[in-house]
Amino acid sequence: MSIRHGLLALLERGPMYGYQLRVAFEESVGGTWSLNIGQVYTTLSRLERDGFVVALPASEGGQRPYELTGPGRTELASWFATPLERTDRPRDELAIKLALAMTTPGVDVAAVVQSQRTSGMRALQEYTRLKVRSDKRAQGDLSWLLVLDAMIFQCEAEIRWLDHCEATILRDRPAPAPAAQPAPAADREEAKS
Template sequence: MSIRHGLLALLERGPMHGYQLRAAFEQSTGATWPLNIGQVYTTLSRLERDGLASPLPENEAGQRPYEITKAGRTALSAWFTTPISATDRPRDELAIKMALAVTTPGVDVPGVLQAQRTATMRALQEYTRLKTREAEPADLAWRLVLDAMIFQAEAEVRWLDHCEASLLRHSRTPAPQPAPQPDPASAAPGHVAATS
């Protein structure tokens, strides 16, 4: 998800200043993707530059709220109606790590797998524990994010199981034997093989 679209979605609710946007973003996502205030203000500057949000006069506390523009609403609508493709998502660091682990000499690949499985199972247990807490109707956004994290962790555990099974199959497959090489002496020009 791009931060710019997240902030536009929040501005669609009404004008907000940077700290309000950060708090609303973290509340909506259950703080699963914390933002620092610098990211918020940098993104607001870009939204203003691109004509997607406009600043309002400062309030009594010296904070400058922003509001979404017509162009911002159009961009937000396009984002909501356009499916996310695999190429829009960040690279999967775990898949890259495993690909490099199996091709780098000296790496304890089963150890890498086990460490990741342990960490993922702990995360899954924590997500499941969080899901059992009493929820208010306003927590729907947070619950949807939490469900996505649970499903991703479950899928990761299944993928790690698949990696482990693939490693076992690969280790049981005998390595191809090199073809026998002819004796260099017998291949020399003018050499006549001995007969008995």
């Protein structure tokens, strides 16, 4: 998610100045993503440059609120209407790490899988504790609970995927690859063609 769209979404509620936007942003993601005020003002300048927000006259206290413009509202609607593509997200470092573990001589893949699974499980336990604690507060903040649930489901998905890796790959794993050696001449010729 871009901070740009986050700020546009918050401004849909009404004009806000930088500090208010920062607080509202952190409240809506339950403290899982903290912004510094510099990031907020840099992003607001760019949004203003692109015509998505407009700065209103400064208040008596000297704060300049920003307001969503028509094009800004269209941009926000388009963001909500467009699903996030897998290619928009960073590469999955864990998948790459496991793929490399499979093909790197001397790596105990089962140990790599298990240490990742334990780490994921521990995170899942912590998120569950946070959720229980949040539920016990009166009418726990719904947006915060949704963010927590997202993290819980991501942990679960990772653990299920690790289980899957273990079951389908580790048990049928071919003999470990020998340590790097020069390929036979014939293979080198083939590789060139």
